[in-house]
Amino acid sequence: MVSRVTPLRYDLAVVGAGIIGLAHAALARERGMSVVVVERYDRAVGASVRNFGHIGVTTQEDEALVHARAGREYWLRLAAQAGFWIQPAGTLILARAEDEHAIIEEFAAQRDGSVRVLDARGVREIASIADPRLLGGALCEDDLRVSSVEAIPAIASYLAASGVDFHFRTNVTGASTGVLHTGRGDIEASTIVVAAGHDTDMLFPDLAEEANIQRCLLHMLEVDAPPGSVFSPVILTGTAVLRYRGLSQRAAAQSIRDRLARDHPDLLAALVNVKMSQRPNGRLVLGDTHAYAHTHDPFREEELDDLLLREFHALLGAPLRVRRRWHGEYAHSETEDYFVREPVPGVFLACVTNGTGMSTGLGFARSVLDRVGY
Ligand SMILES: Cc1cc2nc3c(=O)[nH]c(=O)nc-3n(C[C@H](O)[C@H](O)[C@H](O)COP(=O)(O)OP(=O)(O)OC[C@H]3O[C@@H](n4cnc5c(N)ncnc54)[C@H](O)[C@@H]3O)c2cc1C
Incomplete structure (x- = not known):
C-alpha cells in the first residue's frame, strides 16, 4: 500500500x-x-x-582499504542481525602466466599474512579451474561473499x-x-x-x-555451473590488475598490461575484468565489461557477451548455459x-x-x- x-x-x-x-x-x-x-x-x-x-577487502588500497576493513566487520554483524547468507570464503586471484604469478607473490608479501599463495593443486581444491595454463593463485582470506x-x-x-x-x-x-x-x-x-x-x-x-562523475556501464551474465564443479571463493584473474589499486601498483602490473595489449586487445578495448562469483543456488555470476559515458546506448552488444563467454569457457573448460543477462551502472569519477x-x-x-x-x-x-x- x-x-x-x-x-x-x-x-x-x-x-x-x-x-x-x-x-x-x-x-x-x-x-x-x-x-x-x-x-x-x-x-x-x-x-x-x-x-x-564481492566484499573485496584485500585488493583495496589507501582510503578504500580503510573503509573496506571497517566495513568487513559491519557486514558480518549485519548478516547475523538481518539473517542473510554471507561466506567468509575469500577471493582467489588466479595466475595463468609468469607475470601473474610474480604479481601475486609480490602482493602476498605486502599484505601481512592475509594472502596465501597456492600452487595449481591447492587452487583446484577450492575452485574447479580447468584451464591447463593454471600456475597457482593467491587466496585473500579476509574477503567475503554475499548474494546481493x-x-x-x-x-x-x-x-x-x-x-x-x-x-x-x-x-x-x-x-x-x-x-x-x-x-x-x-x-x-x-x-x-x-x-x-x-x-x-x-x-x-x-x-x-x-x-567528473560519469556512469560506468557493465555487462553481466549468470550461467549454470559445470556439473560437479566447486567455487568457494570469488575468482579474479590477471585482468584484475587493470581494476584494483592493490594490484595495479605492483611492479609486475606493467608486464601484464603490455601482454594483454599485445595478445588480447579485445579484452583491453572492452575493459574486461574476468571475474566470477557463485550464488547460493550454485549458479555463477560472470563479468564484467566497462564503458564510461554520461548517457549509454540502450542496446546490449552481443559481442561483449561472446567475449566474456569465450574467456570463461577457457577458464572452466566447459560450454556454459546462460540463464540471465543484465546491465549494471555505477557512478564513476576519475x-x-x-x-x-x-x-x-x-x-x-x-x-x-x-x-x-x-x-x-x-x-x-x-x-x-x-x-x-x-
Ligand atoms: C555490475 C556491477 C558489479 C559490481 N560489482 C561489485 C563488487 O563485486 N564489489 C563491490 O564492492 N562493488 C561492486 N559494484 C559497485 C557497487 O555495486 C556500487 O558501488 C554500489 O552498489 C552503489 O550503491 P548505491 O547505494 O550508491 O547505489 P544503488 O544501489 O544504485 O542505489 C541507489 C538508489 O537510489 C535510488 N534513487 C536514485 N534517485 C532517487 C530519487 N530521486 N528518489 C528516490 N530514490 C532514488 C535508486 O532507485 C537506487 O535504489 C558493482 C557494480 C555493478 C553495477
Whole structure:
C-alpha cells in the first residue's frame, strides 16, 4: 500500500535504498537517530543488487582499504542481525602466466599474512579451474561473499523491523535545509543524506559534473555451473590488475598490461575484468565489461557477451548455459573515489565513485556520519 508521506520530523532522511543508503540508515539507527529512507522504486533495483556480491577487502588500497576493513566487520554483524547468507570464503586471484604469478607473490608479501599463495593443486581444491595454463593463485582470506539480491532486501526488512521508516515508490525531487521534497509531499529531517548512486547526476548535476562523475556501464551474465564443479571463493584473474589499486601498483602490473595489449586487445578495448562469483543456488555470476559515458546506448552488444563467454569457457573448460543477462551502472569519477558534498547546510551527498560500494560502502557511510556529527 503506497500512501502520501506523513508529516513527521526525523533526525535523518536518506535518499536511496541501495547499500549506501541502507548503510547510513543502519548506522544512524544504531546511534539512536530516528531515520526514514525514501526510494523511488518498489525496492532496490540499482547497482547494489546487480553486482557480484564481492566484499573485496584485500585488493583495496589507501582510503578504500580503510573503509573496506571497517566495513568487513559491519557486514558480518549485519548478516547475523538481518539473517542473510554471507561466506567468509575469500577471493582467489588466479595466475595463468609468469607475470601473474610474480604479481601475486609480490602482493602476498605486502599484505601481512592475509594472502596465501597456492600452487595449481591447492587452487583446484577450492575452485574447479580447468584451464591447463593454471600456475597457482593467491587466496585473500579476509574477503567475503554475499548474494546481493537477497542481502539488500534482507537489510531493508531488518531496518524496517528496527524502527526505520521506508517510503518506497516515492521519487525525491530535491532537498533543502531541513526538508526533503518528494513526489508525495515533503519530509522534514534535521539531516538529509542523498545516496542516489549514479542518479546523483540527476539531482545535483552541477556538483556531479564538477567531480567528473560519469556512469560506468557493465555487462553481466549468470550461467549454470559445470556439473560437479566447486567455487568457494570469488575468482579474479590477471585482468584484475587493470581494476584494483592493490594490484595495479605492483611492479609486475606493467608486464601484464603490455601482454594483454599485445595478445588480447579485445579484452583491453572492452575493459574486461574476468571475474566470477557463485550464488547460493550454485549458479555463477560472470563479468564484467566497462564503458564510461554520461548517457549509454540502450542496446546490449552481443559481442561483449561472446567475449566474456569465450574467456570463461577457457577458464572452466566447459560450454556454459546462460540463464540471465543484465546491465549494471555505477557512478564513476576519475578524480575522486568518494564523493561527499554539502550543497546547503544539513544536506549531504554521499556516493562511492570507484565501483567498490559493496566492499567499502559500509566503512564510507560511517565516515560520512562521523562528519555529520552523529
Ligand atoms: C555490475 C556491477 C558489479 C559490481 N560489482 C561489485 C563488487 O563485486 N564489489 C563491490 O564492492 N562493488 C561492486 N559494484 C559497485 C557497487 O555495486 C556500487 O558501488 C554500489 O552498489 C552503489 O550503491 P548505491 O547505494 O550508491 O547505489 P544503488 O544501489 O544504485 O542505489 C541507489 C538508489 O537510489 C535510488 N534513487 C536514485 N534517485 C532517487 C530519487 N530521486 N528518489 C528516490 N530514490 C532514488 C535508486 O532507485 C537506487 O535504489 C558493482 C557494480 C555493478 C553495477
